[in-house]
Amino acid sequence: MRLNRDVLLGLIVLAMLLGVASISPAFIAPGNLATLFNDNAMLIMVALGQMCVILTKCIDLSVGANIAFTGVIVALINAHAPALPIPLLMLIAAGIGLALGAFNGALVWLARIPPIVVTLGTLSIYRGLAFIASGGTSIVSKQMSHAFVAWPRLPIAGLPLMSWFAIVAVALFALLLNYTRLGRAFFAVGGNPVAAVYTGIDVGRTQFIAFCVSGTVAGFCGYLWASRYTIAYVDLAGGFELDVIAACVIGGVSISGGSGTVFGTLLGALFFGIVKNALPVIHVSPFWQLAISGAAILGAVVINAVRENRRPGRLILKEAVAT
Amino acid sequence: MTDAILPRVIPDRIPTRFAFWRRWETILFGVAVLIFAFDAVSSPHFLNPYTLSDATYNFTEKAIIAFAMAPLIIAGEIDLSVASIIALSSTAMGAAAVAGASPALLVLVALAVGAVAGAFNGFIVTHFRVPSIVVTIGTMSLYRGIAYVVLGDQAYRSYPPGFDYFGQGYVWWVISFEFALFLVLAVVFGVVLHLTVFGRQIYAIGNNPIAAQFSGIRVDRIRRILFVLTGVMSGVASVLLTSRIASTRPTIASGFELDVVTMAVLGGVNILGGSGTIPGVVIAAFVMGLVTFGLGLLNVPGIVQSVVIGTLLISVIALPIVVRRVAARWSKR
Numbered sequence: 001m002r003l004n005r006d007v008l009l010g011l012i013v014l015a016m017l018l019g020v021a022s023i024s025p026a027f028i029a030p031g032n033l034a035t036l037f038n039d040n041a042m043l044i045m046v047a048l049g050q051m052c053v054i055l056t057k058c059i060d061l062s063v064g065a066n067i068a069f070t071g072v073i074v075a076l077i078n079a080h081a082p083a084l085p086i087p088l089l090m091l092i093a094a095g096i097g098l099a100l101g102a103f104n105g106a107l108v109w110l111a112r113i114p115p116i117v118v119t120l121g122t123l124s125i126y127r128g129l130a131f132i133a134s135g136g137t138s139i140v141s142k143q144m145s146h147a148f149v150a151w152p153r154l155p156i157a158g159l160p161l162m163s164w165f166a167i168v169a170v171a172l173f174a175l176l177l178n179y180t181r182l183g184r185a186f187f188a189v190g191g192n193p194v195a196a197v198y199t200g201i202d203v204g205r206t207q208f209i210a211f212c213v214s215g216t217v218a219g220f221c222g223y224l225w226a227s228r229y230t231i232a233y234v235d236l237a238g239g240f241e242l243d244v245i246a247a248c249v250i251g252g253v254s255i256s257g258g259s260g261t262v263f264g265t266l267l268g269a270l271f272f273g274i275v276k277n278a279l280p281v282i283h284v285s286p287f288w289q290l291a292i293s294g295a296a297i298l299g300a301v302v303i304n305a306v307r308e309n310r311r312p313g314r315l316i317l318k319e320a321v322a323t
Numbered sequence: 324m325t326d327a328i329l330p331r332v333i334p335d336r337i338p339t340r341f342a343f344w345r346r347w348e349t350i351l352f353g354v355a356v357l358i359f360a361f362d363a364v365s366s367p368h369f370l371n372p373y374t375l376s377d378a379t380y381n382f383t384e385k386a387i388i389a390f391a392m393a394p395l396i397i398a399g400e401i402d403l404s405v406a407s408i409i410a411l412s413s414t415a416m417g418a419a420a421v422a423g424a425s426p427a428l429l430v431l432v433a434l435a436v437g438a439v440a441g442a443f444n445g446f447i448v449t450h451f452r453v454p455s456i457v458v459t460i461g462t463m464s465l466y467r468g469i470a471y472v473v474l475g476d477q478a479y480r481s482y483p484p485g486f487d488y489f490g491q492g493y494v495w496w497v498i499s500f501e502f503a504l505f506l507v508l509a510v511v512f513g514v515v516l517h518l519t520v521f522g523r524q525i526y527a528i529g530n531n532p533i534a535a536q537f538s539g540i541r542v543d544r545i546r547r548i549l550f551v552l553t554g555v556m557s558g559v560a561s562v563l564l565t566s567r568i569a570s571t572r573p574t575i576a577s578g579f580e581l582d583v584v585t586m587a588v589l590g591g592v593n594i595l596g597g598s599g600t601i602p603g604v605v606i607a608a609f610v611m612g613l614v615t616f617g618l619g620l621l622n623v624p625g626i627v628q629s630v631v632i633g634t635l636l637i638s639v640i641a642l643p644i645v646v647r648r649v650a651a652r653w654s655k656r
Contacts, residue, residue: 059456111641114594116456120581121637128630136624234626245460255457287475287573291468297461298447305451 040273041166049217057257058115064240065126070222075139075232082145097219105211109204141230190257347591362617376497382612391556399596406579407466412561417479417571441554445547490567513601529596
């Protein structure tokens with residue numbers, strides 16, 4: 001019997017929660033679970049954007065740098081013009097993110113440079129620009145307006161606005177990927193690019209749009225990040241791109257494109273978040289965190305590989321390749 | 324990854340007019356000379372043997388890994404865990420040094436840890452048929468994670484006398500041990516990749532692994548060897564770096580993997596596999612070293628230097644493609 005992968009991962013996440021709860025029951029108190037979700041809201045959002053990119057056989061390594069640059073710019077704007085309304089600032093953040101994502105996408109689409117090379121380059125460039133923009137200094141909480149810091153914490157129906165953003169993002173991405181032409185195009189481009197061309201899908205353009213989506217989400221999270229940690233500086237979200245890709249991989253998004261689910265990615269991000277939050281509760285040194293996430297990625301990858309059926313086209317080669 | 328749609332044309336060894344001048348290595352060499360001249364003009368301290376000798380430390384360790392990374396990428400794989408292997412090897416060396424190991428034994432420990440880490444990457448990739456980029460993103464966390472578990476917020480600082488030679492010693496006049504090793508390994512890897520059957524097999528795998536399999540090449544075995552080789556070279560780099568800075572923290576060499584991949588790609592190695600040369604990587608190493616050192620002389624902070632490297636990476640790859648497309652449009656008219 002083959003269990004649905006998402007269900008399996010869901011059960012693992014549940015088992016982890018219960019396991020931690022058996023040591024410290026307070027861990028699964030509703031309040032703590034809400035905090036846990038809120039802590040991982042940005043990871044969930046950026047992972048969903050990344051998922052679109054990975055679906056189209058690309059990869060976006062620049063999301064962490066995008067967050068840093070956008071966070072610094074938005075914080076600087078706020079420091080100089082505290083009166084500017086926050087929703088407008090959010091729009092600006094998303095707009096900057098969109099521009100950075102579009103730059104990645106244009107290089108992939110028009111210059112035909114492999115996405116890993118493009119985003120490896122822009123990863124350095126965006127973070128360097130964040131340094132230049134900030135002049136190497138940090139924009140700290142006393143420079144930020146009260147509203148800038150308060151908005152993501154605004155409680156609505158018991159949950160902070162930050163969590164609602166993540167919930168809305170999950171809903172929007174589920175709609176986008178399951179019920180729109182563009183969503184189907186993401187899957188088609190990654191699943192079989194040649195077939196996608198014959199069905200009239202512009203592969204390069206679709207990949208470009210995927211990068212725009214990922215960039216926009218990352219930019220929006222740039223504001224959230226600066227606001228949540230009440231600081232904006234060059235190392236903001238350093239290495240975050242790897243957490244994001246790990247969340248996708250654990251969530252069952254195939255790195256070779258064309259397969260993945262919103263629910264899986266959500267679970268992948270939560271899995272990551274639970275590991276991070278649970279370690280101190282079960283009295284394990286936080287220094288174990290990196291090793292455990294590495295092992296989790298490897299485990300997920302191997303489980304994916306073992307469960308995944310070989311593509312029919314390759315079956316004829318199975319014996320030859322297995323030598 | 325986009326190009327996978329079209330069957331790949333192999334531009335290797337097709338005689339054309341001005342073939343030499345259109346070679347990637349020639350263009351890159353021109354870039355290197357320009358940067359060298361720029362550095363020499365912009366700082367009066369640059370053209371000094373001791374300064375130039377110091378400049379080599381900017382790239383030797385990364386280049387030594389890039390020599391192994393290049394064949395790995397040519398074979399269609401990648402290893403993002405190299406910096407973490409450095410951290411793991413360095414931690415193992417630190418622990419061995421505390422236990423009283425001699426410098427020679429420390430080197431052995433580093434190479435062994437590198438080999439095992441590389442072999443593990445190779446095993447997961449070939450046995451479970453998983454893309455190496457995901458596997459090595461996983462082991463990148465795992466290996467550095469082990470270093471964190473062992474060291475936490477501590478550091479190893481006591482290394483035996485004599486160990487400092489690898490990263491700080493000089494073979495002759497201003498030629499450091501690191502630079503000499505860089506030259507020797509460049510020749511070794513160049514010969515193996517370009518003049519042996521094993522080398523040609525690597526290109527064959529990168530261009531078409533299935534065809535390579537059917538022509539009797541033991542594809543998975545060669546992939547595993549290349550992963551082990553990359554691990555061992557990371558171990559070598561770990562010896563040099565640890566010896567040079569004389570301390571081991573879990574954060575050692577963080578971000579190296581991006582520089583190493585950048586170096587290989589800048590050197591003309593096709594990230595999709597199938598083409599690339601060691602001389603190209605050597606020139607790319609000099610280009611990156613000269614850029615960072617030149618900017619350092621001009622007091623440009625490290626993070627801004629990475630902007631230059633990033634721009635260089637994208638523009639040197641994009642330019643030929645854009646030029647070709649514009650030229651194609653012109654010739655159509």
